[in-house]
Amino acid sequence: MIETHVHILPEVDDGASSLETSMKMLEMAAKDGVTHMVVTPHLNHACSKYDYDDLHRFYETWVLKAKEAYPEITFRFGVEVYIDDNFTRDLANMTNMPTFENSNYMLIEFKRDTKLETMLSVVYELKLRGITPILAHVEHYLDLLISPQKVKELCQEGALIQFSASSLLDKRGQRFFEKLIQLNAIDLVASDGHDISRRQPVMREAYHYVKKIASAEWANLLFEQTPRKIFDGAPYIRQYLLVTPKKRYYAAVTMTLCFGLVLLFTGTSMINSESSLPSSASSGGDLVSVAGTEETSGTVAMSTVATSVEDIDLTDEGVPTGQIATGQSTKTEPTTVRVLTYDDVTALYIQQLESLQNKYVADVERIFGDIQNAQNFVADEAKRKAAIEGYIEEVGRLEIICDREVYDVLYLFQNDLEAHKYPVAVIEQTRAKYHQIKEETKQKYLSNFK
Numbered sequence: 001m002i003e004t005h006v007h008i009l010p011e012v013d014d015g016a017s018s019l020e021t022s023m024k025m026l027e028m029a030a031k032d033g034v035t036h037m038v039v040t041p042h043l044n045h046a047c048s049k050y051d052y053d054d055l056h057r058f059y060e061t062w063v064l065k066a067k068e069a070y071p072e073i074t075f076r077f078g079v080e081v082y083i084d085d086n087f088t089r090d091l092a093n094m095t096n097m098p099t100f101e102n103s104n105y106m107l108i109e110f111k112r113d114t115k116l117e118t119m120l121s122v123v124y125e126l127k128l129r130g131i132t133p134i135l136a137h138v139e140h141y142l143d144l145l146i147s148p149q150k151v152k153e154l155c156q157e158g159a160l161i162q163f164s165a166s167s168l169l170d171k172r173g174q175r176f177f178e179k180l181i182q183l184n185a186i187d188l189v190a191s192d193g194h195d196i197s198r199r200q201p202v203m204r205e206a207y208h209y210v211k212k213i214a215s216a217e218w219a220n221l222l223f224e225q226t227p228r229k230i231f232d233g234a235p236y237i238r239q240y241l242l243v244t245p246k247k248r249y250y251a252a253v254t255m256t257l258c259f260g261l262v263l264l265f266t267g268t269s270m271i272n273s274e275s276s277l278p279s280s281a282s283s284g285g286d287l288v289s290v291a292g293t294e295e296t297s298g299t300v301a302m303s304t305v306a307t308s309v310e311d312i313d314l315t316d317e318g319v320p321t322g323q324i325a326t327g328q329s330t331k332t333e334p335t336t337v338r339v340l341t342y343d344d345v346t347a348l349y350i351q352q353l354e355s356l357q358n359k360y361v362a363d364v365e366r367i368f369g370d371i372q373n374a375q376n377f378v379a380d381e382a383k384r385k386a387a388i389e390g391y392i393e394e395v396g397r398l399e400i401i402c403d404r405e406v407y408d409v410l411y412l413f414q415n416d417l418e419a420h421k422y423p424v425a426v427i428e429q430t431r432a433k434y435h436q437i438k439e440e441t442k443q444k445y446l447s448n449f450k
Contacts, residue, residue, distance in 0.1 A: 002036040002227035003029060005080065005107060005136055005162060005190035006201050009062055012050055013042040015194045022062070025193060025201045026070055032202040036074045036231050039063075040107055043079040043098055044087055052098045055079060076231060077101040080136055081108050083122050097131055103233030107162075109136040115143050116150045120157050127158045132236065134160040137192055139167045139176050148179040151186075160187040160236065163222075165206035166199050174209070181214055187238065188226040342422050349413050 007015025008025050016022035029037065039062075041055050042048040050058070059077045066075060078100035081087070099106045106126065110119060119135070126133045135154060138161050144150050151161060163186055167173030180186040189210070193201025203223060211219040221239055229236045374388050417424045 001033050001203055001207065001223050002231050003034045003191060003193075003201065003203070004038045004078075004134070004188060004227045004230050005040050005164075006037060006193040007041060007080075008037075008193065008201060009039050009041045009055070009059055012055060012058055013045065013048040015041065017195075019062075019065070021196060023065075023069060024196045026066055026073070028196065029191075029193070029201040030070050030073060032204045034073065034201070034203070036076075036228070038076045038078045038100055038231060040078045040080045043081050044084065045080075045082040052079060052096075074231075078105075078107060081106060083108050083110050088122060088125070091125055091129075097129065099131060100230065100233070103230070104131055105134055105160075105230050105233070106131050107134045107136050110141065112140055113142055116147075116153065119154060119159075123154060123157045123159045132158065132160065134162050134188075134230070136162050136190075137164045137167070138180070138186075139163060139173050145176055148176065148183060148185070151180055152183045155185050155187075155238070160226075160230075161185060162187065163189050164192045164199070165189050165203040166191070168206040168209050174213075178213060181218065184238075186222065187236075188230070189222045190227070340420060342417075342420075345413075345416050345420060345422065346426070349409060 006025075006029070007013055008022050008029075010016040010019045010022040016025055039059055041050075041059075043050075043052060043055065048055075056077055063075050063077075066073070079098050081098050097104075097106065108122070108126075110122075119141075123133050123135075138144060138151060155161060161180070163177055163180070164173075168177055168189070177186070189203060189206060191199065191201045191203050193199055207219050207223050210222060225239075226236065228234075371388055374384055414424050414427050417427070
């Protein structure tokens with residue numbers, strides 16, 4: 001098993017109180033079958049007065065002793081970042097993000113009474129900066145315990161969800177966990193080990209519980225496959241497994257495929273929808289969600305990222321003379337250059353998405369056809385499974401690109417609105433609409449395989 005959340009570094013936080021305790025915790029983890037470990041002391045927390053560099057130095061000293069005692073375990077350095085108002089305020093100016101060693105994954109925690117809206121905002125800001133946040137011990141937050149569906153919203157925003165192994169041995173934790181399983185809103189399990197008596201650094205009993213109530217596939221996914229991706233710093237593609245054993249493999253195929261399809265096919269309906277926008281944000285009218293802004297941004301293949309709208313030539317009618325997507329323009333002789341209206345800014349991004357969506361739709365249709373052909377015409381089961389897995393990986397790579405570029409487009413879109421002193425409420429509105437349509441489309445495609 002692979003451990004991605006443990007407070008085993010001695011004398012730095014509320015975890016291991018001494019080197020002796022740390023070594024005993026390591027012994028327990030080794031006996032439990034842990035082969036890889038990300039060491040995650042608290043950062044920016046009341047229980048720890050050290051900064052990231054201090055913690056890394058302590059880790060470098062400790063890991064030499066750990067490797068000598070347990071050479072079979074491979075270690076990585078990370079931290080568990082406590083997200084408070086100060087951290088959120090300083091985020092914009094951070095040049096070195098406190099991620100796991102050699103990766104863009106960041107383990108985060110909040111105050112226990114933090115509301116979903118705050119969590120979503122932080123996840124969004126981290127995703128803008130290329131960070132994949134992992135929400136530690138999801139079962140600790142009252143707002144999420146009351147409404148497990150909210151955890152699904154965090155998944156849709158791009159957060160990975162981590163559950164603590166010890167909570168899986170408690171009835172309350174088990175009920176919550178099983179709801180997350182049904183929602184496909186859980187990604188990995190870690191021990192969050194703190195001591196040799198409380199929250200021990202062990203996971204095997206929890207592994208067998210998951211295997212019993214869900215499946216061996218779920219247990220392997222949560223305790224080994226996803227943690228390994230994180231440990232290696234590899235791109236993560238959320239799997240969609242069902243608790244019901246019947247057709248579990250094909251459910252994973254179709255749900256993973258559908259997520260990729262959603263990012264692409266929602267673009268057509270969203271771009272072609274009519275939207276009502278004020279001609280200028282200064283008019284004081286209510287902003288209406290821009291059909292096609294965030295939803296269609298999932299279809300973008302930005303080989304060249306959009307330039308600022310300030311760089312686009314306009315005619316006297318305010319119509320763009322070129323497309324942002326290519327960075328090239330078919331210039332006509334401009335007669336006047338004027339300040340861009342709110343409509344101008346939003347229209348430029350919609351135009352960019354329209355110009356690129358056809359290529360992506362064609363790519364997905366090709367992959368979808370390949371999967372259907374493999375299902376229908378490859379007789380050998382092992383070869384069929386290998387072929388389908390290969391196509392899923394291809395869809396997954398496309399999904400990762402789309403997801404990152406969604407946030408690239410939103411980032412540029414928001415910056416341009418702010419540069420022109422226009423309200424940015426439309427960013428949040430379109431993002432929410434994007435997630436709604438994505439989920440509806442996913443269910444639509446899944447029904448085709450029943």
